[in-house]
Amino acid sequence: MKPFAYTRAETVEAAIAAEGALLAGGTNLLDLMKIGVAAPDRLVDISRLPLAGIEEVAGGLRIGAMARNADIARHPAVLARFPALAEALLSGASPQLRNAATAGGNVMQATRCSYFQDPASSCNRREPGSGCSAIGGQTRNHAVLGWTEGCIATHPSDMCVALAAYDAVVMIEGPGGRREAAMESFHPLPDAAGAGPAPLSPGEVITDIRLPDPGGMARNARYVKLRERTSFAFAIVSAAAALDLRDGRIAAARLALGGVAARPWRCRVAEQALVGQPATTESFARAAELAVQGARPSGDNAAKIELARRIAIRALSLAADGTPDRLAALPASVFAGENNG
Amino acid sequence: MTQTLQLKINGSDLRLDLDDPRATLLDVLRERLGLTGTKKGCDRGQCGACTVLIDGRRVNACLALALSHDGAQITTIEGLARGEDLHPVQAAFIADDGFQCGFCTPGQIMSAVALIAEAEAGLDPERIREGMSGNLCRCAAYAGITEAVLDATRALALEEERAA
Known part of the structure; x- marks a missing residue:
């Protein structure tokens, strides 16, 4: 690991002024530093900023950027009103990592593209203009939506997929003041040359994430995640779904896909098509078709399009069945129903 | 620049000078303090051999x-036994053959201690397996590990009952 200077920021203002790589839980950044993908000259430790709170605000929720994944997933208001967020969080990483990883760090985590993670490979995201070794390589974890020849990486977060479905807003403070960005468009899509612009400008710090009142969707929300093993693995594809059902008809719907693009993929056309429809498999199948509209393989990964379509149907169907009072033993697993889910 | 680090490790207050900020807690435990019970497996957060309680x-x-x-309080495998008596989780790993080569075992035990304290898995083997998924065992002693966590959960509940 390259040597660096370490400072601790006690206030958000100090973090903005410090000009360095921000260290929160460290579960992603320290790992990238060990493998030589990240090499900051200065680490600014923001883990003690007073931003770890989780509060109910006017029916919605405010999650501080330093709240730990495990604490968010266990929070009574999250379990009661935003259960797909709890399920997404608990389907990711391991208990040890969830105890360290923060909400802000989760939003800012780097892609798990193995070529990005290998300094010997070409990567426009890591080194603009160097090319993309992923194209023509192993592309199981790569994009089928919104990609370019410049970059086919996906964003690996489960949490962000649920947040996008819940209409979450990322609150940011920086040298230019405060701004907010919708979770569903916070992460830039790649352009022809590479990964596109950075989601945060130098000096900017995520302070918290706000979720509006889920209204009638609170108990009809699920997260489903397909992966190579049922625990401690990144998604091949995943989906967060929430429904507001009135007498068996859909008054409002939310659907977002994970593992398919450089951002959580909110499926607004599919959502609109569900409004007024009966909550049936046929309705969900038509919506899922719309959700993957425009998808194309970025390599040997055409199967992900069909998998995403099926996972979208599964997530919508499970959401229609209602969120179970207690989350399944294997969160977000497609096999949960076969065990004791 | 030398920076000072204060930790309470297994109940003892320690003050250390660090001349390189790159040190992880794992490095400090093993290289500076000689607490080599905590293992370095993958060194990337994927195997769980280095699990401690912070x-x-x-x-x-x-x-x-x-x-x-x-300023944190750290508990490592060295701080678990009660004098000459093994902690109930340690005893259960021996009784139930929860290991073979033993390299992952300190991490497994620390993780199991926390899992039981979290009180979310109870006596459901599926929830225990899911809750222990951050700890890999290349000898695949998983069946014994699950049994050990079940037995330790029961033993600790009994202790609590007796204390009440």
């Missing part, structure tokens, strides 16, 4: 920058 929560020590945890 302020009571299980964490991968390999991805914990030491300076970031200044």
Whole structure:
């Protein structure tokens, strides 16, 4: 690991002024530093900023950027009103990592593209203009939506997929003041040359994430995640779904896909098509078709399009069945129903 | 620049000078303090061999920058036994053959101690397996590990009952 200077920021203002790589839980950044993908000259430790709170605000929720994944997933208001967020969080990483990883760090985590993670490979995201070794390589974890020849990486977060479905807003403070960005468009899509612009400008710090009142969707929300093993693995594809059902008809719907693009993929056309429809498999199948509209393989990964379509149907169907009072033993697993889910 | 680190490790207050901020908590435990019970497996947060408790929560020590945890209370495998008596989780791992080569075992035990304290898995083997998924065992002693966590959960509940 390259040597660096370490400072601790006690206030958000100090973090903005410090000009360095921000260290929160460290579960992603320290790992990238060990493998030589990240090499900051200065680490600014923001883990003690007073931003770890989780509060109910006017029916919605405010999650501080330093709240730990495990604490968010266990929070009574999250379990009661935003259960797909709890399920997404608990389907990711391991208990040890969830105890360290923060909400802000989760939003800012780097892609798990193995070529990005290998300094010997070409990567426009890591080194603009160097090319993309992923194209023509192993592309199981790569994009089928919104990609370019410049970059086919996906964003690996489960949490962000649920947040996008819940209409979450990322609150940011920086040298230019405060701004907010919708979770569903916070992460830039790649352009022809590479990964596109950075989601945060130098000096900017995520302070918290706000979720509006889920209204009638609170108990009809699920997260489903397909992966190579049922625990401690990144998604091949995943989906967060929430429904507001009135007498068996859909008054409002939310659907977002994970593992398919450089951002959580909110499926607004599919959502609109569900409004007024009966909550049936046929309705969900038509919506899922719309959700993957425009998808194309970025390599040997055409199967992900069909998998995403099926996972979208599964997530919508499970959401229609209602969120179970207690989350399944294997969160977000497609096999949960076969065990004791 | 030398920076000072204060930790309470297994009940003892320690003050250390660090001349390189790159040290992880795992490095400090093993290289500076000689507490080699905590193992370095993958060093990337994927295997769980380095699991310790930081302020009571299980964490991968390999991805914990030491300076970031200044002032924390750390419990390692060396701090678990009660004098000459093994901690009930340690005893259960022996009774139930929860290991073969033993390299992952300190991490497994620390993770199990925290899992039982979290009180979410109870006596459901599926929830225990899911809750222990951050700890890999290349000898695949998983069946014994699950049994050990079940037995230790029962033993600790009994202790609590008797104490009440």
